[in-house]
Amino acid sequence: MGEHTVTSFDDDLSGIQKLINDMGDLSGAMVRGAIRALLQSDGALAQRVVSDDVIMDARQRELDDRAITLIAKRQPMAQDLRAVVGAIRMAGDLERIGDLAKNIAKRVSAVGQSPAPRSLAHGIEGMSEMVLSQVDGVIKHYLARDADALRDLRIDDEKIDVKYTSVFRELLTYMMEDPRNITSCTHLLFCAKNLERIGDHVTNIAENAYFVVTGQQLPVSRPKLDETSLSVLAE
Numbered sequence: 252m253g254e255h256t257v258t259s260f261d262d263d264l265s266g267i268q269k270l271i272n273d274m275g276d277l278s279g280a281m282v283r284g285a286i287r288a289l290l291q292s293d294g295a296l297a298q299r300v301v302s303d304d305v306i307m308d309a310r311q312r313e314l315d316d317r318a319i320t321l322i323a324k325r326q327p328m329a330q331d332l333r334a335v336v337g338a339i340r341m342a343g344d345l346e347r348i349g350d351l352a353k354n355i356a357k358r359v360s361a362v363g364q365s366p367a368p369r370s371l372a373h374g375i376e377g378m379s380e381m382v383l384s385q386v387d388g389v390i391k392h393y394l395a396r397d398a399d400a401l402r403d404l405r406i407d408d409e410k411i412d413v414k415y416t417s418v419f420r421e422l423l424t425y426m427m428e429d430p431r432n433i434t435s436c437t438h439l440l441f442c443a444k445n446l447e448r449i450g451d452h453v454t455n456i457a458e459n460a461y462f463v464v465t466g467q468q469l470p471v472s473r474p475k476l477d478e479t480s481l482s483v484l485a486e
Contacts, residue, residue, distance in 0.1 A: 267335065275390030277307055277349065290372055334463050371425050381450075385408070423436075
């Protein structure tokens with residue numbers, strides 16, 4: 252590979268990495284916006300999050316196109332190939348995080364119209380802070396090539412599962428205490444489940460990023476601690 256070709260390859264790879272960074276930033280902004288819209292019954296903000304999902308989808312398509320073209324043109328080997336394939340996988344999970352944030356935003360109007368007090372969503376606020384810390388951290392750790400932080404981040408997903416179980420039980424209690432809470436709490440249950448799923452996608456990103464950085468797979472994931480996988484919450 253000549254010097255000019257190597258430089259072109261590096262430029263192509265840098266473009267893909269920038270798209271991953273942009274998608275990471277956008278996914279964090281979408282989750283943050285969706286939760287703020289939910290807690291503040293802000294319909295306009297919720298609609299912006301829904302609109303942002305179109306941008307997220309477009310970025311994923313662009314990344315896929317660039318990555319496939321790069322593989323076809325450059326036929327990268329070893330670490331370079333890991334970086335390109337890893338980027339495709341990470342982009343897929345970031346796009347799903349955007350979808351889940353959009354799903355939360357779409358429930359804002361339904362929750363806002365119900366008579367439930369904002370205190371019902373208190374547990375979700377705490378859960379969202381944990382999830383956002385992961386969403387914001389995973390791409391930062393990847394770009395910094397911090398393998399230890401990526402491994403630790405995957406372990407931290409267990410805390411989100413525990414928090415989700417707590418939120419689930421709390422919302423069920425509100426529903427039993429007062430039937431008027433049932434509608435809003437049902438929507439909030441879906442939102443909590445979506446947050447838990449966002450944590451799962453962050454874990455996938457961390458695992459792929461760890462492989463790109465180190466060339467090694469993390470050990471097989473621990474069993475999930477989610478005790479509330481009821482079919483009623485399936486999408």
